[in-house]
Amino acid sequence: MPSSKPVDWNAVRREFPALANWTYLNTATFGQLPGRATAAVAKHFAHRDELACWDFLAWYDDADRLREKIGRLIHCAPQDVAFAPNASAALGILLAGIDWRPGDRVLTLENEFPNNLYAPGMLERFGVRMAECTWPDFFDSIDESTRLVVISSVNYNSGFAPPLAEIADFLRARGVMLYIDATQSLGALRFDAARIQPDMLAVHAYKWMLAPNGAGFFYVRPEVRQWLRPAAVGWRSHHDWRNVDNLHHGVPELSDSAEKYEAGSVSSALLYALEASVDLLLEIGPDSIEQRVLNLAGRTREMLRELGASVEDFPSQIVAARFEGRDVSQLARSLKEQRVLVSARRGHLRVSPHFYNNDQDLETFAAALSQLL
Template structure:
């Protein structure tokens, strides 16, 4: 399948007016995603919500699409509004003991760094370690490792398969935040085998804020109780004429973690994006994104930048003597969008970008340096 990337680009109206290289902050939502969201609201008006149970059947179709993207089964997938919800689930579901510890990497996104707010009352130690000291920071009292596949500021890409194998041998749970990777980089849960993968789909999955999913491994589902309870917690919730009263009987699937109603319009937009990503081919998308990142990195280095990590699609560089916040603001004034994060100028192209975007970035930066 040959992909016309310029035709793909036409799905994103903002790109006609902006040089947008900031998907690590927000992904652009394609026309088909907006249309799928709007179609849901049109149907609500047409049927006056009389068919509301069918909305959940459609959501199950989106669940199947997500499962196909990450090589899971539909039973493994639950919808979430953001990755914080998944973090709250696993933090609440572990039977913590005083002296247990949680390990994360230095410089992680606050979702992981703020974990002590959820577990410190149990006497749990929080360890923030460098990658060089990562394995040494894990001991017999480590219960959970919480990391992002790709670091949001530096672009460091963690070797998840290696980490997962190490942790499995020691009975330690692995929570992966895939918000900064899934949609750009391929993710195969059968190969990596995380215990929980959380993805807020508003970045690389080109979906609206508030749409997302988590993968919960069967072994973890068997022992992890829901952190919220709602009318859909009981396994027979579709029998709305006679909803169950009393202690709910839980389903075996990850759906038991969803609790109540779903954000259907947002899910339809995400579903359209997921179907498109599957149609384009995750391998081709990854190749495209990594090639654009490589080209961006080379152009920035040619201007005098230093770059530490080359494993991911997030290009984080430093220019000696230059303030990245000032550079990003000056570029924004020229309708070139990048970001400044913790001392780095961060450039994050997606498959909808092209070589002309990178040329424009280089040209405008040259004027500012």
Template sequence: MPDWAAIRQEYPALAGRTFLNTATFGQLSRRAVAAMHAHLERRQKTACGDFLSWFDDHDRLRSKLARLIRADAADIAFVPNAAAALGLLTSGIDWREGDEIAILENEFPNQIYAPKHIAARGVTLREEPWPGFLDAITPRTRLVSVSSVNYSTGFRVPLEPVARRCRETGALFYLDGTQSCGALDFDFTAIQPDMFSVNCYKWMLAPNGAAFMAVHPRLRERLAPLSIGWRSHEGWRNVDNLHQGAPVFKTSAEKYEGGMLPSVVLYALEASVDFLLETGLGAIEARDLALAAEVRAAAARLGGESLPFTDSAIAALRFEGADSSALARALKARDIQVSARYGLLRVSTHFYNDSSDVENFESALRAELRR
């Protein structure tokens, strides 16, 4: 059993406040901050003379990310953010009039804006609720784009039937794991989306700017890189002779990276991934879900309503006659951080939280609801 109290001490930002908002930003551990400092100090000492070794270190991280999501290291590429991954995919599809894109209703804007931009070319966007969503995936569907967990409601999408339906119809399956990876267990090899992307500044507890995607081999065979740079050629490590004619791409997902990587944040990400792997995603998921259940129970005691999605770490709450945005602001004034999304009070619990956070939240919320 992990020592949850010791884990909490690794996150200095939690001292003196109640933080229940990892769905917006995760907190940085001492070891993640130390990893960034160590890299910057190394740069000063070496004048970046060892820069090629940074890529060796990031390949090590690539392998750890693959272990975290049960993928192969060759599937993993670093990207600026999840939107860049989705943009790579949508730019590589030869869209034709009559094609369709299927997304779930109330998706995060990434999942809405990109398809709507493409829809201007005669492509139909189908935005459907979960009941009936599988029926919206037809032989005309070229792309199914969903988030594994909805950012506002906490709805955890049943991934296996979506993946199965995509295989049946030939649709590409893009999965955004930003609101689940690091909190919930995930098996890339079992689900087999064509592309899985993650912004790592939430549940992965890394700085913003750290993000990755996993690209299935079947998609890598047909999806060309969008940004071509000096690292696009498979022989890029021969820095004494970079001019090698037309690029010969690697078969791994690394071919999508193109240029330098954001090493500072990737060293922090590696430290965070180490922490997640040491703790164990199974234990983390159980902890996160148990704390979210405590939040829902607290809301019920105060007369609130919780959306009926109990298998993610996001508790979406509604209180009759109360404005969720005003409640979130009032709680922030009491040094209790939650958020408001889509008219709901969103409370998100991670493994560094404990029952005292829920108790503080309940006490402050009770006081605000009585005002």
């Protein structure tokens, strides 16, 4: 359990070496790695060299320990969690396992991240239609042909954060499946899988969860696991795969847990890094982190408005600003020359502070930007 003592944010900041060299307000692109994550990878490879991998099954025991920690973070059981290299892989498993019918429809919001547009769009050969709608039209856009809604917990370019619990309740009452990509929120904003109960939640943990790219996981609701078959099978598909001296030959008998979707070997080194970062998130506490990032985002919005930007208020940690008549891509490049990192996305200057940022970062950013306007 996280300590009830106030968080020493300066000590937390010192865990991130890159912050000594950059004013980094770009976590919506990549999260910075804490030193403990890189140390965990180095420890794993040193351990491999020492033992020549004879204990490789223990690496999977450690992965199960990580499942339990992720379960604590998102409020689910460890058996609900599977590992994947990214959110696209998880979405592919869901799309491959649904018994599509001609005329079925997948719905998403306008300006969604391309993952949520491209993959469902590949289902046209089954007679499945992909549709986009605006947020004000969302609930009215759900009709009898809608089988699946694919949505991000926070929009990658605007910072819009849809009311996930309300959406989930609405869809569940109508028998419509819900897939949530929480890559742009988990690690910054709280998520309660027990309350929201999406059919699948996927996270590529290299942003707000502060892990290396290639480390990801997904949650599969227990009722969905009863019918959702793996998109691929491998030596770990059989429930008794740890019996490596006598691996099962024949049709695999699948586990009841989400582990059955992993098929083959996992990237142990990346999972050790992810575990180290999850430990940090749990030590600080999701409540403290969310309060911190929302406060930083709020101050960022105020600073940008003072500089003449048009900024919308969304309950998220991604701040998107428009400057009339200005090339935001050029602004981002010019800021980088001053060692201030932000992004340009679809006409917005995107600023994305995490808990490791501080007021000095915001002031440095605002001062540098004001010189360019």
